[in-house]
Amino acid sequence: MATTNSSLPRVSxxxxxxxxxxxxxxxxxxxxxxxGYLLGATTIEVSTLILLAFGGYFMVGxxxxxxxxxERDLDALMSRTKNRPIPAGRISVNSALIMAVIFTIxxxxxxxxxxxRTAMYGAISIFLYTSVYTPLKTKTPLSVFAGAIPGAIPFMLGWVAARNAFGIEPxxxxxxxxxxxxxxxxxxxxFLFDDYKKGGFYMLPTGKRDKGTATQTIMYTIWTVLISIIPVFGFTGDLKLSIVAAIIVFAIGLGMIYFALQLFVKRTELAAKHxxxxxxxxxxLLQIVYVADKFIR
Incomplete structure (x- = not known):
């Protein structure tokens, strides 16, 4: 019994x-x-991979x-987040802040x-996520645009870690x-519209679960898929994609487009979850195909 009780705090x-x-x-x-690192590396260095993995985790953490x-007070209002460590009182704000500062450093x-250069982009990511994206979430749907910038940095960050340069490839x-x-x-x-509403978050472009939001979702999905096959045309420098790999990526992308269309047709939480x-x-799969294509070619 004593062993069981002593293990509970550690699990928590x-x-x-x-x-x-x-x-x-x-x-x-x-x-x-x-x-991104594997795509950019001319010679793979295990030490750099380990540093990138830990540095990336610290950065996002x-x-x-x-x-x-x-967002601790807002998290307490939502079913999905009310049991997080800070709003639930298991971790104090001061303890969390100390942890965040240590992770940042x-x-x-x-x-x-x-x-x-890799450190610079990592610092930019933390700043934008914390100081721009987070405050905007309760004010405007444009917060998604602001959040997409730090969210897009990691894939690029790996290439920069490998080449110490920014260009067409990253x-x-x-x-x-x-x-x-x-x-x-x-x-x-x-999917979380009702829960987000409790916390005052309005993430959808029209502010509603309507055809306008679904239409924009389809458009951005199509743009994502088209951009994903651009390297096959040979004008993205050292970032290349074979015809076979591009077809695979495009086929996977058609699946994503299908589910975006289903959201437009059904406009249900289940369609959004799909x-x-x-x-x-x-x-x-895109990242796996990109990396596999580089080493198979």
Whole structure:
């Protein structure tokens, strides 16, 4: 009995750490950064991969902690977030702030070891997410545009970590993940519309679950897919894509477009949930196909 009781606090600490740093989101960001690095690297250095993974996690973790500190009172109003560590009282604001500052320092320092340019983009990401995107969420649907910028940095960040330079290649990777975030977050905003409303968040472009929002979701989905196959045409520098890989990416993209169309037709929470899943599958498979294509060619 004593052993069981003594293990409970540790389990709680681990689960709270996962929650306050949004571990699944942070790991997906690390995955994007590593994919970008593998695409840009001429020689793969394991030490750089490790630094990028830890630096990326610290960077995103810091952003998420700052976000939850700022939104703690609003999080308490929503069913989805009311049990987060800060609004639930398991972690104090001061403790969370100390953790966020430590993560910020560790993240920027770790990325700086790779190269200063990578650290700079990491710092920009934290600043935009915390100081621009988070405050705008309760004021305007344009917050999604602001949030799409730091959200698109990780894929690009990996390339910059590999090449210590910004150009057409990381710019293209940035554009892919930038446009992808609109259908992804609008689908989330649609699915969680009622809960977001309790916290005063209006994430949808028209502010409503209507045809206007669904139409814009379709448009941005199509743009995402078109941008994703641009490297096949050969004018994105060292970022290349074979015809076979482009066909695969396009086919996966058609699946995402299908679910965006389904949202327009049905306009239900279930249709939005399907689009969320389709968007996650799309960006994950796209990155895998891009990397695999580089090493198979």
């Amino acid at each position: 600490v681990i689960s709270d750490f996962k929650e306050i740093t949004k571990m699944r989101l942070s790991l997906s960001v690390v995955f994007s950064a590593i994919a 810091a952003s998420n902690i700052y976000n939850q500190i700022i 560790l993240g920027i320092a770790t990325l700086y070891i790779i190269n200063p 710019g293209t990777l940035f554009a892919i993940q930038f446009f992808w975030q609109f259908p992804h977050f609008w689908a989330i905003g649609w 689009l969320i899943l389709a968007s996650v599958i799309y960006i994950t």
